[in-house]
Amino acid sequence: MNNLDLILVLLSIIIIVSLLVRSIYKKQIEKIDGSEKYLQNVFDVMPNIIIINNGHEIDKTNPAMLEFFGYKRLEDFKNEHSCVSDFFLVEEECLGAVVNSATWLEYILNSQEKLHNVCMKKGGKKHYFLVSAEFMSVDEKERSLVLFTDISEQKELEMQLTNAKLEFDLFMHFIPANILIKDEEGKIVYANDSANKFFNQESIIGKSAKELLPFNIANKVQEFDEKVLRDGKFEEISEFYNVQDALIVVRTLGFKIERQESNQIGLVILDITQSYLDKKELKNKEEIIIAQSRLAAMGEMISMIAHQWRQPISVIAMDANNILADIELEMLDEETLKSGSLDILQQTQELSKTIDDFRNFFKPEQNAVSVFVEDVFKDAFSVMGKSLQNNSISVDMDIKNGTEIITFSRELMQVFINILQNAKDALLEKKPKDKKISITIRDNKNGVSIKICDNAGGIKEDILGKIFDPYFSTKSEKNGTGLGLYMSKTIIERHLYGTLTAENIENGVCFEIQLPKTIQNRIAND
Structure with missing residues (x-):
């Protein structure tokens, strides 16, 4: 190969290499241009506000920033504002335009380890932003990249939680109850101020509990906790x-708090000492009044017994x-003696029945029993019937009672007698033409209703609301103690x-009693 051929080969190689280099360079330029376009697209669609600052002013920003402040171009914004800090609001835990003698951006760049918040308003609504900033170099020039992340929803939720906690703490501070939360081992993890006191x-x-209470009480607390965890x-x-x-009396409600890691026990402890003592004192007073009422009733019963015995004794x-006279006249025969003796036996049986009727009234009753209200009323009527009959008072009974109820029958009988006696006294005082008492007994879905009405003219409206007050009576002093209706x-x-x-009806008054089907659950709760 001569020199000319060699030169041609070298030129060919140079041309080929040049073309290859140019092709590679072109591809790199295209790749760089594509990356820049991609980055620009990302920059433009970011929902967060992005600002690039050259140290003096905003050099570049994204559409999110212009949209938030209501501008179409950055130049329009810069013509009216030198910095976004013009929009910063003074809020607790939020940065202002100047912080510790430094601009807000300088402060953020020098305090990277902290979280920084700013507050700005848009459309009358406050928006909270988490702000971060980084130094960056562009074209060998130093810039600051600032990112504003809208955390308004999180901030609002945080404020709601803070307010809820403040309200909860305030509620727990003033609630008149001791509130505790314990873990499964019995350790207290929460207690309000009342519980501490x-x-x-x-x-x-x-x-x-073992650290706060005597040994025997702490053991009972442990048993209580076990029941709560077992039963809910x-x-x-x-x-x-x-x-x-x-003496301390408390009512404790325990409930299980189910959690993923472990269960807890919630406790509401109410100090009911004073109400317990008040209730006990009231109960003692009521027992005294009941005793007085029973003594008054006993006097009335003795009077009724004497009245009902008068005829049989006669x-x-x-x-x-007659038997003694026949003996004296020697006219006594077997038939006359037998007739007289049978008559005496009949009358003594009547006397015995009267004793049984009144003895049932005073018989003590410890437990509630299952009875028909109709039967209890008939027992009361057996005591009062003769007295009503002797005073020409008629009694109309309309009874449809097929439901047994569980109640204290003797106490119910006393109420029936009190109301019947009250009606009898009113009828004897007012003296209507036809003295009458009507009784209606009906079953209902909740139990039994009883109405006892008379035609004695009713009760004056201005005192109708007082008739159940203790020692209040519409009767004369010698006839009324004022305890019958109260009891x-x-x-x-x-x-x-x-x-x-009680309510007034035409020509009289009507007492209505509503009784539940059973009182056992109520007794257990009390």
Whole structure:
């Protein structure tokens, strides 16, 4: 190969290499241009506000920033504002335009380890942003890249949680109850102020019942907790004496709090000592009044017994006199003696029946029993019937009672007698032409209703609301103690868990009693 051929080969190689280099360079330029376009697209679609600052002013920003402040071009924004800090609002835990003698951006760049928030307003609504900034070099020039991330929803949720916690703490501070939360081991993890005061401690968190209570009470608390975890909830009333030897009565409601890692026990402890003592005192007063009422009733019963015995005793006395007269006249024969003796036996049986009727009224009753209201009323009527009959008072009964109820039948009988006696006294005082008492007994879905009405003219409206007050009576002083209706209402509403009301009707008054089907659940709860 001569020199010319060699030169041609070298030129060919140079041309080929040049073409290859040019092709590679072109592809690199295209690749760079594509990357720049991609980055620009990402920059433009970012929902967060992005600002590039050259140290003096905003050099570049994304559409999100212009849209937030209501501008179409960056130049329009810069003509009216030198910095986004013009829009910063003064808010707690938010940066202002100047922080510790430095601009907000300088402060952020020099405090990278901290989280920085700013608040700005748009359309009358506050927006909160988390702000971060980084140094960057562009064309060998130093720039600052600032990112504003809108955290308004998180901030609003945080404020709601903060307010909810403040409201919860305020509620727990003033609620008149001791609130505790314990873990499964019995350690207290939460206690409100009332609970701390109840145990006379500055804080009981981290402590157990064994550290706060005597050994025997702590064991009962442990048993209570076990029932709560087993059954889901439990409630009881307990009594104990504190270190000052004063009686403390508490009502405790426990409920299980199910959590993924472990269950907890919630406790609401109410100090009911004062209400317990008040209730006990009221009960003692009621028992005294009941005793007075029973004594008054006993006097009325004795009067009725004397009245109902008068006729049988007269018959017995007459038979005895006839027998003695026949003996004196030697005219006594077997038939006459037998007739007189049978008559005496009949009258003594009548006397015995009267004793049984009144003895049932005063028989003590410890437990509620299953009875028909109709039967209880008939027992009451057997006591009052003769007295009503002797005073020309007619009684109309409309009874449709097929449902047994569980109640204290003797106490119900006393109420029936009180109301019947009250109606009898009113009828004798007002003296209507046809003295009448009507009784209606009906079953209903909740139990039984009883109405006892008279035609004695009714009760004056201005005193109708007072007739159930203790010692209030519309009768004359010698005939009324003012306890009958009061005790009737007390028995019906507090012992039999029903209602007793009175209303005027045409020509009279009507007492209505509503009784539940059973009182056993109510007794258990009390």
